Amino acid sequence: MVYSKPQPNGNSKVLVFGAGNFGSCLASHLGDSQHEVYMWAREERIVKHFNLSHRNPIYLQDHVFPSTITAVGPELPNKAFINNTLKPSLDVENLPLLIFVNKGIEVGTNALTLEIIADTCGPDIAKAATFISGPSFAKEIVQRQPTSVSVASLTELEATKAAALFHQPHFRCYTGVDPIGIELSGALKNVYAIASGMADGLGYENNTRATGVGDLFLTCSSSNSRNYTVGYRLGQGEKLDVIMKTLGSVAEGVPTTKGVKKIIEELGISAPIANSVSDRNIKEAK
Numbered sequence: 001m002v003y004s005k006p007q008p009n010g011n012s013k014v015l016v017f018g019a020g021n022f023g024s025c026l027a028s029h030l031g032d033s034q035h036e037v038y039m040w041a042r043e044e045r046i047v048k049h050f051n052l053s054h055r056n057p058i059y060l061q062d063h064v065f066p067s068t069i070t071a072v073g074p075e076l077p078n079k080a081f082i083n084n085t086l087k088p089s090l091d092v093e094n095l096p097l098l099i100f101v102n103k104g105i106e107v108g109t110n111a112l113t114l115e116i117i118a119d120t121c122g123p124d125i126a127k128a129a130t131f132i133s134g135p136s137f138a139k140e141i142v143q144r145q146p147t148s149v150s151v152a153s154l155t156e157l158e159a160t161k162a163a164a165l166f167h168q169p170h171f172r173c174y175t176g177v178d179p180i181g182i183e184l185s186g187a188l189k190n191v192y193a194i195a196s197g198m199a200d201g202l203g204y205e206n207n208t209r210a211t212g213v214g215d216l217f218l219t220c221s222s223s224n225s226r227n228y229t230v231g232y233r234l235g236q237g238e239k240l241d242v243i244m245k246t247l248g249s250v251a252e253g254v255p256t257t258k259g260v261k262k263i264i265e266e267l268g269i270s271a272p273i274a275n276s277v278s279d280r281n282i283k284e285a286k
């Protein structure tokens with residue numbers, strides 16, 4: 001969870017709650033972006049060690065963190081810290097952003113985070129809540145490997161402000177106004193991840209692992225997929241015509257990309273991933 005206040009220089013003061021894998025990863029990313037970052041940890045060992053060495057002794061241990069981050073804790077930040085250091089706006093129309101990255105459903109009530117915030121803090125605060133979700137292994141983001149995540153809030157404005165905080169090129173944010181959908185997808189995918197792990201653990205192969213999730217997951221995640229293999233070999237620097245000649249099989253995604261490109265253009269919709277596959281194929285064909 002991140003709490004932030006924009007500064008006149010465009011950078012923000014950010015308080016990250018949690019110094020585990022993902023809290024540390026987000027703190028590092030925000031520190032890279034020159035925000036003034038405070039990372040709260042409930043582990044005293046993390047606070048002391050981090051402020052001496054810019055390393056987290058428990059999570060992402062190999063990573064050296066930017067010097068723009070200060071660890072705070074183990075006591076929760078108090079009112080004086082909030083008021084004197086972060087200086088949030090108390091104007092209900094201009095509340096600081098509250099960004100959530102947790103994925104889950106409250107046991108007993110079945111409530112999602114947004115519902116809990118609305119119930120406990122009121123609808124005005126819930127409007128300032130933004131959710132970030134998507135493929136985001138902390139260990140990969142912290143090494144600046146590219147990923148794309150969804151940033152959603154009840155208002156487009158809040159989502160846009162939150163996305164602007166994460167402006168490193170490897171961390172692409174797509175904004176929207178469906179925080180419930182984002183929350184539910186993030187919570188539910190974990191149940192299927194357990195099922196998928198079970199299928200692997202039982203010794204089943206890819207078809208079984210993808211059952212219930214579908215062909216998209218299957219074809220995107222296995223070197224048994226011809227289309228995945230084409231993409232992998234392109235990523236490794238091979239030429240498309242060489243790949244197609246040596247694949248020994250069809251990869252229907254290659255011609256389909258052309259059709260998809262036409263549909264995207266006709267509908268005038270944003271489809272950045274399909275567009276970039278198409279651009280790559282056109283470049284190769286020249």
Ligand SMILES: NC(=O)c1ccc[n+]([C@@H]2O[C@H](COP(=O)([O-])OP(=O)(O)OC[C@H]3O[C@@H](n4cnc5c(N)ncnc54)[C@H](O)[C@@H]3O)[C@@H](O)[C@H]2O)c1
Nearest residue numbers: 018019020021022023042043059101102103136137138139
């Ligand atoms: N790791 C990822 O790649 C990743 C990516 C996206 C989202 N997330 C989400 O971020 C959240 C945290 O994941 P993580 O990977 O950082 O977990 P983690 O286990 O690495 O770290 C969790 C941190 O929270 C602290 N903590 C646990 N219970 C607490 C409590 N009751 N009060 C205060 N602090 C508590 C722990 O001490 C630890 O520092 C999860 O909801 C997860 O779904 C994680």
Ligand SMILES: O=P(O)(O)OC[C@H](O)CO
Nearest residue numbers: 103134135136137190193
């Ligand atoms: O390691 P997991 O299964 O908690 O997944 C972490 C993130 O949610 C991946 O996006």
